Amino acid sequence: MKSLPRFTLGTGDRFTQEGEAQLSAIQAAADRGIALSPVWNKSNREHTIVGTKPQSLRNEADAAVQALGWSGAYFVDADHINLTTVDSFIECSDFFTLDVADYTGKAASPEARAAFLAKHASLIGTHPLPLLDTPVTITKEDMERTADNFLWAMQEAGRIYRHIAAKKDRAPFAVEVSVDETDTPQTPGELLLILAMIADEGIPAQTIAPKFTGRFNKGVDYVGNLENFEREFDADLAVIAYAVRTFGLPANLKISVHSGSDKFSLYPVIRRLVAKHAAGLHLKTAGTTWLEEVAGLAQADGSGLDIAKDIYAAALPRAEELIKPYAPVVDIHVPSLPSAETVRRWTSSQFLAALDHNQSCPDYNPQFRQFLHVAFKIAAEMGPRFADALREHRDVIARRVRDNLLKKHIEPLFA
Ligand SMILES: [Zn+2]
Numbered sequence: 001m002k003s004l005p006r007f008t009l010g011t012g013d014r015f016t017q018e019g020e021a022q023l024s025a026i027q028a029a030a031d032r033g034i035a036l037s038p039v040w041n042k043s044n045r046e047h048t049i050v051g052t053k054p055q056s057l058r059n060e061a062d063a064a065v066q067a068l069g070w071s072g073a074y075f076v077d078a079d080h081i082n083l084t085t086v087d088s089f090i091e092c093s094d095f096f097t098l099d100v101a102d103y104t105g106k107a108a109s110p111e112a113r114a115a116f117l118a119k120h121a122s123l124i125g126t127h128p129l130p131l132l133d134t135p136v137t138i139t140k141e142d143m144e145r146t147a148d149n150f151l152w153a154m155q156e157a158g159r160i161y162r163h164i165a166a167k168k169d170r171a172p173f174a175v176e177v178s179v180d181e182t183d184t185p186q187t188p189g190e191l192l193l194i195l196a197m198i199a200d201e202g203i204p205a206q207t208i209a210p211k212f213t214g215r216f217n218k219g220v221d222y223v224g225n226l227e228n229f230e231r232e233f234d235a236d237l238a239v240i241a242y243a244v245r246t247f248g249l250p251a252n253l254k255i256s257v258h259s260g261s262d263k264f265s266l267y268p269v270i271r272r273l274v275a276k277h278a279a280g281l282h283l284k285t286a287g288t289t290w291l292e293e294v295a296g297l298a299q300a301d302g303s304g305l306d307i308a309k310d311i312y313a314a315a316l317p318r319a320e321e322l323i324k325p326y327a328p329v330v331d332i333h334v335p336s337l338p339s340a341e342t343v344r345r346w347t348s349s350q351f352l353a354a355l356d357h358n359q360s361c362p363d364y365n366p367q368f369r370q371f372l373h374v375a376f377k378i379a380a381e382m383g384p385r386f387a388d389a390l391r392e393h394r395d396v397i398a399r400r401v402r403d404n405l406l407k408k409h410i411e412p413l414f415a
Pocket of ligand 1: 080178180
């Protein structure tokens with residue numbers, strides 16, 4: 001097992017150009033005493049859309065680390081993989097996010113179900129957990145329903161884990177189990193039972209990504225009830241600590257917040273609860289770096305702004321296709337998006353006002369921002385024109401990528 005530090009930041013980078021800018025944000029944080037390790041993550045979905053191979057992310061991470069002389073830990077995450085997609089990631093990754101959301105709701109064998117219910121019968125009841133005002137209660141029905149929904153999926157996580165471990169041949173790696181892309185959120189009681197299943201499978205999970213209550217849409221703030229989230233997150237952290245003590249999971253097991261970028265209203269809550277429980281945290285920021293690339297091009301004006309507008313104009317007629325792979329994590333009402341003609345007339349500052357995640361700006365348009373978030377396929381199709389523009393406007397983009405991570409994400413959560 002490759003041990004994860006207490007705080008890690010997932011820095012996805014669709015076009016693998018911003019590794020140094022991302023690392024410079026973490027380096028600046030380190031200089032101020034914030035201990036944070038970067039995890040470069042990219043899913044098979046993103047590699048497929050952009051047309052890159054997993055090795056390119058490893059190359060990017062290693063090059064950034066070498067260029068900046070980073071001496072801390074860093075990781076390369078095969079994000080959201082399963083048995084059908086993992087093989088091309090094995091060699092170049094040392095962190096694996098086992099995504100078994102698609103396997104939930106499938107029944108395990110009657111024998112496995114009965115064995116699970118018998119082994120963990122003592123979990124039925126009320127658990128007054130340390131630091132928690134309201135105890136976590138699990139009924140017999142909860143237990144049976146959770147077994148029906150998750151046991152087969154966690155057995156699948158075990159199969160993926162063992163497949164990787166066999167191919168890794170003792171080379172150490174870190175494991176996350178993710179069920180964040182399911183239809184319904186998991187309750188803290190369900191999380192406890194899921195962790196029991198993970199332990200039974202012998203998976204040395206160091207992070208767990210549940211689906212939380214409310215909407216975690218790409219690139220925009222949390223949509224939901226803050227008090228409900230706070231209660232749930234508080235209980236989730238207590239449940240994780242309890243599961244570590246009870247099931248023998250790795251002592252540094254921590255929670256992972258997917259689509260975690262830009263959830264500004266949640267950051268004070270998360271920060272307070274992580275401190276309260278002396279817990280760890282893995283925050284995946286993913287595509288927010290790509291949005292800074294578009295914003296940087298728009299900010300550069302001239303040919304940069306033209307490219308940003310061309311991406312939007314080409315994306316709009318293909319909205320359905322672009323949104324589809326991200327449907328669970330965006331809320332985009334296509335008819336309310338500005339027309340391509342409207343955007344064509346925008347100045348650099350108008351484009352930025354709509355795109356920048358600044359909720360106090362009256363022209364900020366979260367629909368526009370979410371839509372551009374899923375439109376990176378268009379930039380990939382532009383090929384050298386987009387790649388050359390990133391190079392040409394490297395300075396303005398790098399500054400934006402760094403400031404976005406440092407000031408909007410790292411400082412509010414970890415400083
Ligand atoms: Zn995710």
